[in-house]
Amino acid sequence: MNTSFSASLAALSMLVACASPYAASPAMTQMGVLTNPAGMTLYVFDKDAAGSGKSVCNGECAQKWPPLTAAASDQTSGDYAVITRDDGSMQWSFKGKPLYRWFKDQKPGDMTGDGVNNVWHTAKP
Secondary structure (H helix, E strand, C coil), rough: CCHHHHHHHHHHHHHHCCCCCCCCCEEEEEECCEEECCCCEEEEEEECCCCCCCCCCCCCCHHHEEEEECCCCCCCCEEEEECCCCCCEEEEEEECECCECCCCCCCCCCHHHHHHHCEEEEEEC
């Protein structure tokens, strides 16, 4: 085997081994708020205790405020963490607060959930 080829193969193997295990960020910033990859506004809920690793929005609440779901393989990265919901599904949180969408937002840029019942707010970076 060519020694130059072997050295290149070894270097490539080391790069692959050092690659980050984290997926791309689950959210981005648009117009000063966090959005999902499709551009839909994300929200936080005042009744969720920051850093608790729990969402208190379940059942009917989660139908109106769908959680920003995470895959089982997703991992904490920076300000984003994965929490386990009461039903066993996974949800992204930002700075300890679970992230949600609002079912009445119809297109990217809509922020109709901001201020609902004085407990729902756009998620800010």
